[in-house]
Amino acid sequence: MSLGQTLFASRLPWPADWPAIFGRAAPLLIEVGFGSGQFLLELAEQRPEANILGLEISLPSLRKVERKLARASFRHVRLLQATAQTVLWALCLPGSANGLAINFPDPWPKAAHHHRRLISDRFLHLAATRLPAGSHLDIATDHDDYAAWIAERLERTPYFDSRLATPFTTQEEARLGTKYEAKALAGGRLCRYFLWRRNETAAPNVFPIPQELPMPHAVVTLPLTLDQIQDGFATGSLLPRRWTAGHTSVRLNDLYRAVTHDALLFDAYVNEEPLDQRLLLVITQRRPGEFLLHLHEVGFPRPTAGVHFAIHCLAAWLTELHPEARLVHHNLLIEVPGT
Ligand SMILES: C[S@@+](CC[C@H](N)C(=O)[O-])C[C@H]1O[C@@H](n2cnc3c(N)ncnc32)[C@H](O)[C@@H]1O
Numbered sequence: 220m221s222l223g224q225t226l227f228a229s230r231l232p233w234p235a236d237w238p239a240i241f242g243r244a245a246p247l248l249i250e251v252g253f254g255s256g257q258f259l260l261e262l263a264e265q266r267p268e269a270n271i272l273g274l275e276i277s278l279p280s281l282r283k284v285e286r287k288l289a290r291a292s293f294r295h296v297r298l299l300q301a302t303a304q305t306v307l308w309a310l311c312l313p314g315s316a317n318g319l320a321i322n323f324p325d326p327w328p329k330a331a332h333h334h335r336r337l338i339s340d341r342f343l344h345l346a347a348t349r350l351p352a353g354s355h356l357d358i359a360t361d362h363d364d365y366a367a368w369i370a371e372r373l374e375r376t377p378y379f380d381s382r383l384a385t386p387f388t389t390q391e392e393a394r395l396g397t398k399y400e401a402k403a404l405a406g407g408r409l410c411r412y413f414l415w416r417r418n419e420t421a422a423p424n425v426f427p428i429p430q431e432l433p434m435p436h437a438v439v440t441l442p443l444t445l446d447q448i449q450d451g452f453a454t455g456s457l458l459p460r461r462w463t464a465g466h467t468s469v470r471l472n473d474l475y476r477a478v479t480h481d482a483l484l485f486d487a488y489v490n491e492e493p494l495d496q497r498l499l500l501v502i503t504q505r506r507p508g509e510f511l512l513h514l515h516e517v518g519f520p521r522p523t524a525g526v527h528f529a530i531h532c533l534a535a536w537l538t539e540l541h542p543e544a545r546l547v548h549h550n551l552l553i554e555v556p557g558t
Pocket residue numbers: 251252253254255274275276277280301302303304322323324325337397398399400
């Protein structure tokens with residue numbers, strides 16, 4: 220489950236068993252995007268009674284902070300490679316996180332990239348389902364436009380109230396610092412600190428913990444060889460290689476040929492809330508004209524509804540190759556996920 224002190228969200232069960240991971244039951248405080256780890260380590264120092272969870276997507280940051288943690292020998296801190304969205308949605312039961320600190324989230328300044336901003340109405344709703352009333356949500360930014368964006372969303376969410384008389388402050392003496400903040404202040408940029416609290420308003424839990432389904436498979440018959448199917452991918456530029464349904468999308472990136480057995484391996488993206496997976500979908504020839512479509516185990520893929528949809532899309536792609544092609548058997552959850 221862990222490599223050094225770093226946990227990988229892709230390997231943890233949904234939801235995670237936090238008391239087992241920390242070796243004790245204690246309030247769970249989460250820092251999103253800990254970067255250099257300065258805030259996380261100071262928080263660990265200040266809150267020995269809490270379980271402290273640091274989230275990062277950057278491996279170099281994880282490695283660096285892992286070394287710092289080993290030197291400090293804290294027993295109540297864990298690092299997790301994951302996005303905040305995945306952790307809150309898939310790993311945390313409703314009400315199971317007791318504080319969320321988001322320090323200088325990436326501002327994504329271009330309008331075309333605003334949809335990538337972490338703070339959104341949906342994210343605040345998700346956070347509201349995982350944080351019990353009274354828990355703190357602290358956000359800091361030095362980016363003027365993102366600050367206005369965050370203020371707008373916080374002010375319209377029914378689930379959080381400011382702990383101040385204003386949406387944010389620019390002076391927060393008691394605050395633990397971050398590396399990014401020090402740079403911003405040295406560069407003369409104004410930092411805004413949003414200090415909010417989860418209120419008593421019930422937040423409908425529209426973010427169910429994802430389920431792992433049976434390993435998906437399908438059998439397609441068609442009068443083609445693997446070589447011809449391979450050619451179909453190489454030359455079939457008119458056939459779709461990307462499918463979208465609701466919040467789920469599947470893309471076939473490339474195709475590889477196994478050399479020891481009769482199989483084609485499709486490198487594919489499966490993007491579904493709350494997780495994105497890059498995995499291998501396989502077409503194995505069982506006998507001439509009969510093909511088994513399944514998921515390769517490399518990379519420990521999780522057989523989610525999105526992955527069932529991916530096998531369904533691959534079957535659809537294969538059956539487009541020949542008018543006599545038939546889907547003869549499958550165990551797929553065919554309801555299109557995310558709709
Ligand atoms: C601008 S840096 C700030 C780092 C640190 N908090 C600081 O103030 O010095 C943003 C950090 O958030 C991480 N990050 C970006 N999106 C994330 C997400 N969805 N979940 C967790 N971390 C994320 C990035 O890898 C990066 O290290």
